[in-house]
Amino acid sequence: MKNILTYALFLFVSIGVAQSTGYVIDDNNNPLPGASVVIKGTTTGSTTDFDGKFSINAGPNDILVVSYVGFETQEVEFSQDELTIVLQEGVSLSEVLVTGNRSKPRTAIDSAVPIDNLKTTELVNTGEASIQRALTFSVPSFNAQDQPISDATAGFAPADLRGLGPSRTLVLINGKRVNQQAQAYLNRTPGKGEIGINLNSIPIAAVDRIEVLGDGASLQYGSDAMAGVINFILKKDTAFSTFNASTGITSEGDDFQFNSDFNTSLSIGDGGFLNLTLSYIDQEKTNRAGSPGVNSGNISDSSLPNEIKFAQENPKLGMIVGRPDLKQKNLLVNFMYPIGDNSEFYTTHSYSSRWNRSFAYYRFPGWRRDLAEAGFLNVDRDPEGGFDGFIGYHPTFERDIQDHFNILGFDFNLGNDWHLDLSVTHGYNQIDYTVNRSVNRDYLKANGTSPTSFKPGGYAFSNIIENIDLSKSFNETISFSAGLEHKKETFEANIGDPFSIYGGGSDSFAGISADQEGKWDRNNFAIYSGLDIDISKQFLLAFAGRFEEFSDFGSNFSWKMASRYKISDSTAARASISTGFRAPSLHQRYLSNTQFIIVAGSPEPLLQGTLRNGSDEARALGFRDLFAEKSPNLTTGITFGNKSNFSGSLDLYYIRVNDRILLSSQISGEGNQSVQTLLSNAGVVSIQGWINAGNTNTKGLDIVLNWKTNNLNLGLAGNINETKINSIDTPEELKGVNIFTREEAGLIINSRPKYKFSLTADYNSRTFDIGFYNTLFGNVTVTAPESGGIDQVLSPKLTTDFRFTYKFTPQLMLTGIVNNIFDVYPDITLASTNTAQAGSRFKYSSEVQQQGQLGRNYTLGLSYKF
Numbered sequence: 001m002k003n004i005l006t007y008a009l010f011l012f013v014s015i016g017v018a019q020s021t022g023y024v025i026d027d028n029n030n031p032l033p034g035a036s037v038v039i040k041g042t043t044t045g046s047t048t049d050f051d052g053k054f055s056i057n058a059g060p061n062d063i064l065v066v067s068y069v070g071f072e073t074q075e076v077e078f079s080q081d082e083l084t085i086v087l088q089e090g091v092s093l094s095e096v097l098v099t100g101n102r103s104k105p106r107t108a109i110d111s112a113v114p115i116d117n118l119k120t121t122e123l124v125n126t127g128e129a130s131i132q133r134a135l136t137f138s139v140p141s142f143n144a145q146d147q148p149i150s151d152a153t154a155g156f157a158p159a160d161l162r163g164l165g166p167s168r169t170l171v172l173i174n175g176k177r178v179n180q181q182a183q184a185y186l187n188r189t190p191g192k193g194e195i196g197i198n199l200n201s202i203p204i205a206a207v208d209r210i211e212v213l214g215d216g217a218s219l220q221y222g223s224d225a226m227a228g229v230i231n232f233i234l235k236k237d238t239a240f241s242t243f244n245a246s247t248g249i250t251s252e253g254d255d256f257q258f259n260s261d262f263n264t265s266l267s268i269g270d271g272g273f274l275n276l277t278l279s280y281i282d283q284e285k286t287n288r289a290g291s292p293g294v295n296s297g298n299i300s301d302s303s304l305p306n307e308i309k310f311a312q313e314n315p316k317l318g319m320i321v322g323r324p325d326l327k328q329k330n331l332l333v334n335f336m337y338p339i340g341d342n343s344e345f346y347t348t349h350s351y352s353s354r355w356n357r358s359f360a361y362y363r364f365p366g367w368r369r370d371l372a373e374a375g376f377l378n379v380d381r382d383p384e385g386g387f388d389g390f391i392g393y394h395p396t397f398e399r400d401i402q403d404h405f406n407i408l409g410f411d412f413n414l415g416n417d418w419h420l421d422l423s424v425t426h427g428y429n430q431i432d433y434t435v436n437r438s439v440n441r442d443y444l445k446a447n448g449t450s451p452t453s454f455k456p457g458g459y460a461f462s463n464i465i466e467n468i469d470l471s472k473s474f475n476e477t478i479s480f481s482a483g484l485e486h487k488k489e490t491f492e493a494n495i496g497d498p499f500s501i502y503g504g505g506s507d508s509f510a511g512i513s514a515d516q517e518g519k520w521d522r523n524n525f526a527i528y529s530g531l532d533i534d535i536s537k538q539f540l541l542a543f544a545g546r547f548e549e550f551s552d553f554g555s556n557f558s559w560k561m562a563s564r565y566k567i568s569d570s571t572a573a574r575a576s577i578s579t580g581f582r583a584p585s586l587h588q589r590y591l592s593n594t595q596f597i598i599v600a601g602s603p604e605p606l607l608q609g610t611l612r613n614g615s616d617e618a619r620a621l622g623f624r625d626l627f628a629e630k631s632p633n634l635t636t637g638i639t640f641g642n643k644s645n646f647s648g649s650l651d652l653y654y655i656r657v658n659d660r661i662l663l664s665s666q667i668s669g670e671g672n673q674s675v676q677t678l679l680s681n682a683g684v685v686s687i688q689g690w691i692n693a694g695n696t697n698t699k700g701l702d703i704v705l706n707w708k709t710n711n712l713n714l715g716l717a718g719n720i721n722e723t724k725i726n727s728i729d730t731p732e733e734l735k736g737v738n739i740f741t742r743e744e745a746g747l748i749i750n751s752r753p754k755y756k757f758s759l760t761a762d763y764n765s766r767t768f769d770i771g772f773y774n775t776l777f778g779n780v781t782v783t784a785p786e787s788g789g790i791d792q793v794l795s796p797k798l799t800t801d802f803r804f805t806y807k808f809t810p811q812l813m814l815t816g817i818v819n820n821i822f823d824v825y826p827d828i829t830l831a832s833t834n835t836a837q838a839g840s841r842f843k844y845s846s847e848v849q850q851q852g853q854l855g856r857n858y859t860l861g862l863s864y865k866f
Contacts, residue, residue, distance in 0.1 A: 024037070025052050031052025032068045033052060034238065037065070039063070040062070045237070050811065063078070071087040115211055125803055140702070141702060142160070144160075145190075154358035158191025160194075161230070164226060167196065167582060168225075169228060173405065174334075177425060180197060181431070182430055182460050193588070193690060206234055207232050210231065214228050245862050246815075247859070247861075251858070255283065257284070258282045261277065263278075275335070279329070290843035291843075294311045306391070310365050322854075328353065333348065335348070342413035347409070351402075352402070352403040355398070357398045359397065360395040394437055420469070431460075434454070457500070457517070461489070466486045481529065486523070486526075489521060490521040491520050493512050520586055524548055539564070539566075545557070559578065562576035590613070594609045610663075621733050630658045645709065646705075653698075653700055662691060662693050662744075663688055663690055713760075715760040718756065725748060746781065746782075768806050794826055811864060
């Protein structure tokens with residue numbers, strides 16, 4: 001009897017839970033390795049192997065949800081018979097997206113706001129090692145390029161959406177805010193005065209897809225989301241481990257690169273996972289300096305023989321203008337473990353270590369005759385007088401950058417469609433500077449010698465964010481979300497070594513002095529809520545509001561209304577109107593420094609100062625304590641598709657920024673005695689500072705078209721964008737002083753392409769893949785300074801990339817990529833612009849950006865899955 005009962009119990013369990021097996025293929029009978037098979041409503045799942053085969057423990061009442069990137073998701077009933085599941089290539093409109101809505105994830109066709117969904121393969125196919133460069137050639141409204149000869153800015157490429165500056169683009173990882181970098185952009189390059197995110201700290205190999213929200217999102221995420229949101233969705237339980245290695249070089253023989261990464265995942269328990277990514281990048285510098293030689297403007301009748309000889313023998317005058325040397329290591333862990341049937345614990349940890357080295361202006365011998373007279377550095381005195389051996393010197397600017405990013409959270413299913421998410425997010429960025437091959441001229445004058453290596457100090461920024469998010473779908477009609485957020489931000493300025501701050505400081509980059517160092521923090525608390533009402537299957541209305549209180553400048557309330565009307569199952573019109581805001585960063589409130597830069601009217605770098613906002617000196621000049629920018633935002637568009645795998649979207653946007661925070665022009669005090677006195681006391685030739693003074697309008701158009709067949713994918717994406725400055729509010733104390741000259745205005749309205757379009761074609765087969773990618777960068781304008789000159793409009797540039805992948809096996813692939821096949825460069829900057837080209841040392845302008853100054857580039861890569 002006991003044996004009969006045991007057998008019956010075993011039989012009951014076997015019937016209740018059995019193994020379902022099968023294959024997942026496309027409509028050409030090709031296996032789909034790595035497809036996801038999950039029991040609906042649970043975290044229990046499996047992935048297919050290289051033959052498309054899967055097995056999963058399921059019960060007779062279970063529904064299997066089968067999905068694969070680029071294909072339509074299918075739901076299949078459990079069966080003890082072997083299944084063959086055929087997935088159809090999906091229109092991108094049907095993919096579920098999570099960005100921009102806290103209450104209910106929606107597909108692109110169901111969303112009331114425009115969201116682009118980029119697969120990692122689209123980034124990898126660009127052949128670019130960094131995410132910033134890859135996004136530049138993948139997302140038309142995204143811009144980022146390396147910044148040569150820009151001190152600390154060369155360690156970070158200012159990146160933004162819609163030309164609104166790095167400070168107004170919010171970056172998320174798995175929906176959680178990524179901290180700002182510690183460095184503010186101070187030089188005259190696109191993004192001057194802004195603070196961005198170190199996107200280079202995110203390894204491409206760890207990313208599953210990227211969702212780009214093209215709408216203001218201060219309601220959902222708080223400060224900074226004026227231009228949009230970039231959300232990096234990390235890989236989870238991948239089917240395979242993947243190792244990639246690549247190397248590359250330019251047609252000029254420089255910029256040699258070696259890149260490698262490894263991604264793997266481990267199944268933890270029933271439905272949990274640990275995904276691990278390691279990556280390494282080694283990049284050598286490039287040099288695209290001009291060759292002015294004796295025509296640089298530094299040679300005159302008063303020039304000494306050694307100066308003339310140096311210019312004759314070194315046409316580039318020792319300059320190095322290009323991408324920096326770089327070494328970077330990344331580690332990223334993404335982990336999830338289920339709690340019960342429908343809740344989970346999740347955590348993400350990322351660490352990045354990055355060293356790079358760029359170069360300051362080469363100190364031309366005629367700029368530093370005091371060193372020659374002191375017999376310091378490379379001086380060989382001519383017996384007949386003069387300094388035949390002094391050839392100047394070339395300071396380096398080196399940065400050690402550390403990034404930490406951590407998420408810890410619980411996602412609870414409370415039952416009855418109530419969901420509660422509790423999370424803590426921590427981010428930290430630190431940058432420490434080293435200046436080599438330089439000198440402290442004041443210390444040399446006083447002591448007869450000087451160090452040649454300096455530690456000028458550095459900066460650090462961190463935040464800790466606690467979130468409580470609650471959501472509920474009451475029925476098919478009403479979805480609700482609400483949440484609380486507390487955030488603490490900390491900014492630090494760390495003092496330089498004594499030699500770097502003595503007198504005028506180390507040449508090229510003076511150290512952070514005792515009166516500039518410090519540690520500052522602030523807290524803010526936010527409460528927010530949203531309501532989605534599906535009035536019918538066609539018509540959606542969405543409402544949201546957010547109140548936020550900051551400890552340093554006050555409060556802000558933002559709101560949003562959005563709607564969507566489905567004209568058909570694959571076509572919908574949408575629109576949204578909202579108010580956004582951006583809080584002044586701690587960097588902009590508290591950073592002050594001195595540095596050597598090219599000042600208009602001078603052929604050599606001079607010492608210039610940045611005032612600390614809120615200081616007595618800043619207030620005396622009318623620089624009010626910073627407060628929040630405000631931004632009305634309007635978006636309207638249409639998304640469409642058909643049964644022939646054609647899809648597209650077209651969206652118009654209008655963004656007004658009031659009280660925009662600007663880093664002023666270099667104020668020399670001309671026409672204002674109080675400014676002249678301040679400069680004299682500080683020992684600098686000019687000052688600049690942050691001020692709420694700008695009012696701008698940005699309008700534009702985003703267009704995306706995609707068409708897929710069994711083997712061929714075609715895409716056209718474009719952005720047309722224009723920003724205008726409506727007014728600059730000058731303080732009464734600075735009447736008569738131009739606080740924002742036309743060259744500074746040019747960085748906002750002329751430095752990014754007015755339009756950018758990309759046309760792509762990918763052909764895939766069992767044994768090889770081919771890709772052609774064309775990107776058209778629109779015109780930009782080199783803006784002549786207030787002192788005179790002629791603006792130069794740089795013509796549009798078309799770059800063409802080619803990719804060929806050979807598949808030795810489904811696991812082993814070899815890829816060759818040629819970027820910029822036709823070796824296209826920007827137009828050469830004309831001397832008539834009268835811009836800071838330092839006597840034609842810059843062949844191409846550093847004040848505008850199109851495709852960059854790299855030229856043709858070759859990459860060869862190997863990928864192995866196991």
